[in-house]
Amino acid sequence: MREALWDALKTVNDPELHRDLVSLGMIERAEVEGGVAHVKVNLTTPACPLKGKIEGDVRAAVLAVPGIEDVNVTFGAMVRPPAQPALPGVKHVILVGSGKGGVGKSSVAVNLAASLAVEGARVGLMDADVYGPSVAHMLGQGGARITANAERKMLPIEAHGIRFISMANLSPAGQALVWRGPMLHSAIQQFLKDAAWGELDYLIVDLPPGTGDVQLSLTQTVQVTGAVLVTTPQDVALIDAARALDMFRKASVPVLGVVENMSYFVAPDTGLTYDIFGRGGSRKLGGLPLLGEVPLDVEVRQDADLGIPAVLSHPDSPAAQAMRQVARNLAGRVSVQTLSSLPEQLPVV
Template sequence: MTEPSRNRIEAALKAYTDPHLQTDLVSAGAVKAIEIDGDRVAVRIELGFPAKSYAPQLTLALSEALRALEGVQAIDVQVDWKIVPRQVQAGKKPLAGVKNVIAVASGKGGVGKSTVAVNLALALAQEGAAVGILDADIYGPSVPRMLGTAGQPETKDGKTIEPKEAYGLKVMSIGFLVEEDTPMIWRGPMATGALQQLLGQTHWGELDYLVVDLPPGTGDIHLTLTQQIPVAGAVIVTTPQDIALLDAMKGLKMFEKVKVPVLGIVENMSLHVCSQCGHTEPVFGEGGGEKMAREYGVPLLGQLPLDASIREQTDSGRPTVVADAGGPLAARYRDIARRAAAQLSLRPKDVAGKFGDIVVEAAR
């Protein structure tokens, strides 16, 4: 009987295209070890993104692919993940303790960006990552209500602010520092200064991802974030109609100009499902997100329906990923989260943070 060879095993692994990475695991560098002992094969996979709910599916798929090889009698596939800092804008170092900052943006308001950002953060946490979320919408903070959190944050050292915690997330928002019905009548420099303080003076601890929910548009706060803060990647949220896509394209181009990679596009409210008869209808048009992704060469991370339960759950302070963790909508959010994190894992690793400041002195 022919014994399995490393080349045949690698070929079998290459035949499986990971749906999140959109490439095979060998090419993605996720195959960390292949051990052959007669007819026994052991493979160790290390993904660069959290995959708690996906790991069993991947283990089964790879086991079946290897079992089809001649000479293989026993298979041991181990799937794990390791999240490391990824490259940020030139000249920037990652935030202390925060491996990756992911910005969630939209070109216009009303597309459900904050709802997506909150559920994205919760989904990353459910998949096994340490996650924080910063509500960067200084003028209209909504994350505290969405997560059912309130009250003044504490400080333990008089210098940094302790973030609130909700459903495993570390949370910070200007909404914790002002009354909910108090308008923020600030000019641009004050708003951007507040954002920098919230980001830099919050004691985030050790995080794999910090999700930043940006306000809609491409204004001062966006420029501050992308020019002064190390951002590893951005997610663009849009709805299918032309006017929303036009604004989303502006947001995408803004990130391109400041050298922040766009990890992908989330098309929200893509279909409405009638609660009475189950009929589906593209209320806001269809195919827009897919067309935009194809035109700009970025992944379409996923499509989310126009569903009343998403709004109801978020308004109640228990977002969909928490309120109905086993349901199909939560599964969609987790899939989108894995896809975004997987695209980030394909980016070059950050090395700037490994070295201290280099001082060159003239010889005496």
């Protein structure tokens, strides 16, 4: 019966990867005890957006095996690194860019990192906006100072389950950094390679606006899994987002999708929806996958000022729910991107 059980599991495909769970090495345990099948599935990310469908498909396939009366499906997760991992201990580097300021890029980056951490992933957040660092404030650690370990490696600060580094924690508050390109390049190198990030599934990088020195330094320094574009729906934001898209493509960085931030506003007193900046404009960006539409929500701004990501402070709000789904969709895209760099046949666990 064990062989029949494994044969049944070979008929169940991962909905995003389009290969069966057995050949993908996602089945950790499959055995039958007293007419009950026990199956453990190791997802490719703790933030798998289609976990429910996988469970339903496994149950249906296993219950079709003669002699099996019930099935107990449990889940684990193991984020697989690409063929060439980004950094020692860091599986995936994901850039969050916008092409222009004012679209809520840093807010999206912080809430993406927090969402992935809530799902159970090991997450780091690097604030690469050296001239205008805001991540530390958004995580409630604006006054913290970065220290070093015995190996003289920078120790990321930990907040809300996220390890992060920001220039705000290295320079005096309010002091402007008047740096040329080579100094920016040196700072990015230090953030990436002279920091004790430890074991991370995802390192989210909050980019500065534009397509300048920092973006170039990052793409030349580290193997990037992919990028996320953040935009608002109106044309003036999309024009610059298109430039950022062109930059990533020229740098051979896969663009995993777009987040339409401030996509709409729901009036709290009437429940009416207003498209303040238009809506759906992100679909004009070269056919990129839409990771999600995040509504304009005053609580997101308030939470950022208080130093608590909205997905933690107001998890049931429409904006937080949208951001959580964006994170799941992004994790799924990373898994698909990773599969393309792995061997066709993976070992069965």
